[in-house]
Amino acid sequence: MSSEALEGIRSMRLTATAAGSVEAVSPRFTVAAGKTYVARLPIRQSTSTAKTVTGRITWYDAASGGSVISFVDFSLTTNATVGWSAANYVVASGVAPAGALSATAAITVAGLSAGEFVNTDDVYAAEVPRRANDLLEYNTGSCENDTTGWAITGGTRSRVAGVLYAGAGYYVMAVTSSGAGQVSARTATRYPITPGTTYVAYAAVQGTATALSGHFAIEWYDAGDVWMSTSTVSETFDTTIRRMAISATAPAGAAKARVMVRPVATGAGQIIYVDDVSLCPAPNRPGNILTYEEYSSESTFPAWTLPGETLERVYMTSGITDGFYALSFAPVAHKIHRMSLDRLLPVTAGTTYQAKATYFGHNPSATEATQMTYRVFMDWYDSAGLLLLADNPDGFYSMNINPNGLSGTTSTETRTAPEGAAFARLIIELDHSNSNVDRYYIDGLSLLEASPEYELVSDNATGAVRLTVHLLVPGAPRIHIQRVDQDGRKAYVRGYGQEYKLYPYAGTTMVIEDYEAPLGTRVWYSIRWTNDAGTFRYNSLDTQAIAAPVLENPDYVWFKSPGNPALNTRVLMESPLKWSRVARSTSFTVVGRKNPIHKSDVRSGRTANVTALIWDPSANALFDSLLDTGLPVLIQAMPGYGVEGNLYLAIQDSEVEHLDPDARVPGWRWSLPVVEIDRPDGGLQGSAVSTWQDIYDDYTSWEELFDAHATWITVLTKG
Template sequence: MAIPGNLLSATTEMVDPNTSGWAAKLNCSLSLASGGRNGDGCLKLTSVAAGEMQARTFSSVPVEPGSLYWTFADASSSTQPERIGIRWLDAAGVELSVTWSLTTSSASASWHRVSVAGYAPVGATRAQVLLSSTPAGAGVFHYWENVYLGLPLRIPGNTLSFNAESGGELDTSAWAAESNATVSRIAPVSSWAADFYYAGGEQIAVTAVAAGDASAECVERPPVVEGQEYLALTYLGPPTTGSSVWVELRFYDATETQLSAHRATLAPPGTGIYRQITSGVAPAGAVTAGLAVGITGASAGQVARVEGSYLAVPDAAPNPSLRSGNVLPIADWDFEQGVGAWTVASGVATIARSSPWGAEHFFDFYSLTATSSTATVSALRSGIYPGVVEGENWRAETYFKVTAGAWQIAIAIRWYDETDTYLSTSTAITFDAPASGWWNLYDDAIAPAGATQAQIEITVTATAASSVMRFDRPALWQTLPRESVEAFSSQAMVQLILRELTPGQLMTVWRVTADGARMLVRGPDGLYDAYSIPADSLVIEDYEAPLGVPIYYSVLTINADGTGSEYRTTDTVTLDPGDPNYVWLTDPARPGVGLRVLVKQAPEWKQAIEQTVYRVRQRATPIVLADVRQSREGDLVCWTETDQRRDALRFLLSTGNVLLWRCAPGMGETDVYVAVGEVQWPRIVTYAREEWREWTLPMTEVDMPTGGQVGSATWTVYDVVLEYATGYDVLDRYETVFDLTVDRRS
């Protein structure tokens, strides 16, 4: 699988099907080995003699002086550690310098990550990757694969810098000792999935100076908006299984005074590295936020490792754990920090966060654990949450699992008014909980008059002593149609909204016309054909729907293993074509810059054919050998009425992309994908200030493109204001003004 943004070729990255992307540089020979994870192939370096051996990429890639680049690879050797470097070259191919990583702390035969980042120096125009290790003799092997060189790969939406996020791939400047600690960079043996690209081989080490509590903090303070919830996480490596290591999200006012802190302590199952999540709402007066990490009760010299730090609003990055519209804060549904606001309202049950990390969970790494010592009834209640609208339908749900004993379970919604006065409880239905596996339980209810707040109540009945049940991602949200469709005729676009999807399932979406013909619908990553669902709701904008024709959408979802298929069908909608003298020209790859133009003359289509005629003597009819008839070709003649529309059409045609021509029924033309050749746009009269232009667009019918779409015709400045709190947030998500214009996010 190609690494996104890799400047290296696929052969160089994967070492498949050969080693042609690599060259020996020092004291080694190269060969192709098997057993890689990014494709079966991997690069085998064999030492010629004792001493350092190096290999380099065969070719160099272009770089910009002053820009930050990152390289990583996965390595394996049971006999010696390794390092990786970026070799900077000038225009003549002369080496200027090498940015080396730290050497891995020990040798390991398991695949592990090595990496480093650096700024291209003055005069650098190209770069290569260097792989290095120092064997003790001849004939020693070292294996490499999954090699990347390019711009830093970031966790989407992160407000922290790459250096802070990555665990010090550059240096330690993003982190500072806070209490009883020193901060340094280390390169332990770090094993990551081959397709996890947000972690490297270098990490920040927080070392306790003396016995006691030790901590360090990230010096960066990204801006926040008071009242907004924020999610923070980092990967923590504890010194021992029993160590108490933690991450803390902190909020500060304009004077850098800390206003609040939200700590989550890792329950480590070992001494590896584990993702620990925390969250909190920015309090009144908060203007910035920060991260801190530490060890409680450390011994002198103990080290906590830090990697992959992140701070952003919850929906900044795709997160399959999120239930769209859930009024519960993260702490109350994810249980990564503890039990949140959940309490035992009645009964003998006790509640706690599951332990250790990763042992019991449906989402992320922890769950809420209820334990009943006796066979009795207990009621578990969440906090009370605002945002309820009276008269609307609301749904409460939870995932649950029986891990000991036996249980019955029911879920209900408790309603409150704005003064926190209890109003009523929805009717609950009790079920026998299945004996094993994770299950989903939900209940719908109409909010009564006066209701402005609500609470989830889960009633559990242990039918045996010492019973244990787990809960994960409880949610309370206003239910909306599972699928809805709306025609936006002014943009010649149909919007399809899908809700209550299951992340990780595969989805296929078809547009269906009245005659039963089906066409796949396009999305950001290509056609929605076995598309892996990233979140529980999706908004799909279809810019290729026909004009003036009733259509509906058919959606198939299926588990990744091929089981559990489900069909959904939407209502029928029709795009109003408006004035039939106008047609739409749409770029499927950039639908936001589509244009409606006035037609002077529809194409007079012709279809060429290659054929040879053989005239046989003494025979009246010839023998004709012919190839298939080619696609249609013809000229569309249209007008633009203003200079602005003239420039818009030029911009639409500028890339040479395939366009979709759509016209109103009655013109006698079907929708067709076309490639447009050389164009002309003279004035309709020879007056210099005349704005009307007559365009002749030579069109050739082509196949429907299969790539994704970028941007949206409905993306406005108001959307930017709603989605981003500051200009800082906008700069973090868009590389250019054009990217912002078409909503192409980095």
Template sequence: MPIPGNLLGSTTEMVDPNTSGWAALANCAISLGSGGRNGPGTLRLTATAAGEMQARTAASYPVIGGTTYFAFADASSSTQPERIGIRWLSAGNAELGITWSLTTSAASSSWHRVSVAGPAPADAVQAQVLVSATAQAAGAVHYWDNLYLGLPIRYTGNLLGFNVESAEIDASGWEGETNATVSRVVPAVSWPVDFYLGGGHMAAATASVAGDMVMAAAERPVAEAGTEYLAYAYLAPPTSTADCWVELRWYDAADALIDTVRAYLDQPGTGLYRQIVSGTAPPGTVRAGMAAGIDSASAGQALFAEGVVMALTPEFQAGTVVPYADASFEQGVGSWEIVSGPGTIARSVWSSAAGDGTYYLVVTSATAAASVLRSGIWPLRTDGGGLSWRWQVWAQVASGAWDIARSVRWYDDEGTEVGVTTDTSGAAPTPGWWSLTNDAVAPAGATQAAIEYTLTATAASSTLWLDRVALWQALSLQTAEPLPDIGAIRLTLRELHVGQLISIWRVTPDGARVLVRGPSGLYDRVPIPADELIIEDYEAPLGTPVTYLVETYNAGTGALTERRHTDPVTLDPGDPNTCWLKDPANPQRNMRLVVQAGGGPDWTRPARAAEYVVRGRQNPVTVSDVRGGRVGDLQVWTRDDAEREALRLLLSSGAPLLWQTAPGFGVGQVYATVGDVTEARVSPYGREPWRGWTLPLTETDMPTATGVNGSAGRTWRDILTECATWQEVLDSYATWEDVLLDRRIGG
């Protein structure tokens, strides 16, 4: 499976079908091994003598001096640990140096991740990947697979820098704040083969003496008061009983600590576990920080941290007003409390079976009786009176049996209750997690709300799990809105099931269905990444009513789970003397152009036939094939320098384009490649800005493998994190479009 952004070719990355992407460098012979992770093949190194053996990529790859690059691989050996390096080369192919990873702490025959990152030397122009292990004797074997070289692969939206996130460069991303010495370690961790965010290095804080131990991130990104943030880290505790935690911190303009929020890890063992913490920045917040530690650590105990992220809190349900701490129970029971009855509540132990994150709320009742569970009061972000609202909880009966009645209490600005909405009680479904939802219209004056559950244990010693609590304004499940200024229809799909598969078709009045394009290609059984999808369909026809058909499928069985239809929507073509010329892969380049007289080309449809004259026969023998697509010259105007430069950019990729006209011109829309372009002046006056363009079009099929280029979730915060100065932005990107797409020079 190709790794996104990999400079290495697929044969080098996967070591399939051969080892041609690799060359022995020292003390080893290479061969094709079996049992790989990324395809069947592996790179098999066999030591020719005792000592260090090394292999390198057969090719060198272009790099930019000063830019940080990242390399990783999965390795396996029962006899020796290993390391990985990036070898920097000059324009004359001379070695300038090698950036090595630390050596794995122990040998492991299980596939495990090794990685390294570092800035290329100023005069480096090429790089190679090196893999290395030190053999005790000739014949020792080492296996490698799933190899990558490229720019760092980051967690989307992380406000912390790459070295804090991963410790791949050095240990400077973390500081020993209390009773801690910070270093780096490389344990043999078996990340999933396609989890490219998992690296080899981890930040390690070791307690100098017995007592509380704290390490803090060296960076404090900009934060905004009133905004909810989420942070997490993969922690490796020293024991199953160590009190390990992660913490969010808030700082004012004077860099004074205002407040903190902490979440303790309830680990089931000593492996690697993700712990999440969330909170809303208090008034006066200017920056945020992050820390991790152990309470009452023993001298010499160490805490490892990897995959450290601080970001705006994502919504697992779009529009929910429930704070993440109250919705997912990652750091405790939040604002929830039992207001009546014998029930008790607690956060669960760490569990991979949680509905969201790794914890859930555990409700227990020793007797068969009713208990009332109520949340804190949450602002609705708007005057909710008269609006329809929907609330949800995931529930699982762990033992015994339960009846559940689900309610919302509505409050005004003063916190006075203005109404309550309650459904009828019903038995909690079982087995497994069930999503339970209700709808209601909020009463007049409602600006705040609290959720309440009346939980009746119908058997003694009953236990109920709750997770993924949400309350949001109920909007249409699907809407289609024309956007004539950009030549697109915006399709919004809500309340989708993350992890299922989705297909989306555009349907024209004649019943023809065409798949809609998304980031990875056409929406043809694509995994659903979020509960709300917003899709801008730039290939919708002009002036023709269309509907959208949406189907979702179970990811495991492929069975159809839901079918939706939108109402018809028509995209206004605007001035009939203009047309749209669009790049399906880069809609930011699309533009509207004035068509010269005639409205379009005089089409030619070339024949595909050959005639053979047979001696002694009156008529020739003809060998023919289907007639070719349309060929003709489209003539358009650009009216100023901006339009001229925009058209040049649109044509620069050489990829197939989409030409669209208003109905009535006999064209509709045509996918075409553009041949040699003529850009003609229309006047002998040198300052005349108009140009007449002749675009030779050859009709093609709609490109199906091309996705819409973009960087989901990319914001200015990401750029601020990646680049310390504007000069670094200018040095890293050639155009603003490259900034948007995170397409770096040499990347």
């Protein structure tokens, strides 16, 4: 032990017992085959004589014991100084071979005289966090071991201590110009690539005081290593640390590629630092109709239209965005900002597509939370590029952003391309009307073929809206479904046995029948998947608005059983409702006073006498069955009939009489004293669409039913 330390107050001292070398080997650490590992091995010299230091990682086929599979070595010559030489620690790195289960890190120092010692401390060994499918070797991209992975023209290269971005290691490559002109730093290796595939390259770069122009590029070569072409982006090299990026598609005939950083020096001795270089197949979403740059805006600025605002490409990283850049704008006006991709995207009529976007918002307030409100959708265009059908988008989603917070999320929408559609335009809307967000970020945009997330159908025959939810949310135990009326009022939809509030979720397609959507209005549905307590949201889905059912003959009204839709029926009301409200008050005469003392309470609810006319015997029997239940009823009528919205009633004693003196002629008049009540609680029993009688009529046996349907969901949805 020694008091010379990098961490804490002690370090390990290695003393040569004779002239030669000393070695220290670490304990075993667990590794996984195919993963890249790095070991950083600092030393402190006790003399001013340069030493040869070797770092080694040895791979074993067992967690302990076992046999050596192989090892990797990296050596360097230290500086001729006493002390810790942070600028020149040895680093070893390599990919764990097949069968490797453990490894050791070792440091060997040669050239010591007897009694001479070195110290080591703050030794680090771990898996390297690499970008998925990076073609570059770790040492080439990081220069942690050395700079042999690079070829320089117009200058020289060296490995120096430094960090441009946290997590990218301890060393960078310094490229020093030999004179004025282009200084090209290329990967020494030409990496195999696939023609027609899009690749993205990154490099962290910093210049010195003199700002230099230049390029960041991918060079393409054929199978014989003959240069074919170069894809470039213009860059500035100055004291700002930049994450340079370029994405490009490998041309036909290309077989290999190199990454190149190329500043244009104005004189000798100018330095740029390079680190964290990678070359990967662009991680676009599989099947995305958008190009990678439209998806992620990593190196170029796709053409978008955002009226009244300045759209920028800015540095942005997160766990749900792609790469290092995103689209962004600082909103000026408090309004709904509509952002549309200029390029029309090719689609096929009759095919369902999913649009998806990722959003972030920054809240500048130190004390107050704010909301980010957003959605993505698509309009349809014909083969001539003319608007065919504007979307009726899903509702806006929103999320809370805490004070001084930066929060992000995603949203999707699925639509089926209508007949005649040849193109779609991707559109994003951010409702900034009442938000204090000072900057929005947009990334991860896609449009790809998909299954519909939901289907929404309005059925006049049953007076119901049918919502089929195909979107599956694994792991969520509960689901909540609310109908949102055109005035913004929300009500939980009735499910089987209970309302869709903390409703048990089985992780399968769900069919929801809503018989209480107000006639002739527009409604949409808000769906949330949560934990058992309803306090954590797994996912959410807001549907588009749909026109609720109508009565084709506006003289009729629906009489519905809120909990038993099979009893719902249409009747003709003989006259408009005439309401009365009984006063809850009384007066007391007091001796010696001119006026009585009056006491009152809230006036009672509305009461009326409903007279319904029915001519169809089956409808009359159904209406009689509805009354038999003794349960409250829902009356729905078209706007203008005098029944506004949903009217829930308790029916008192009823009377019925024939309309014709001849009782053999169908026709009945029902007289119903009613009292208005609040909406009753509870769920549904059965369906107006599919009843057991339908099953009995369509199938002769259980075996025939089970052969036709794998689940009860398909029985309900397909009959």
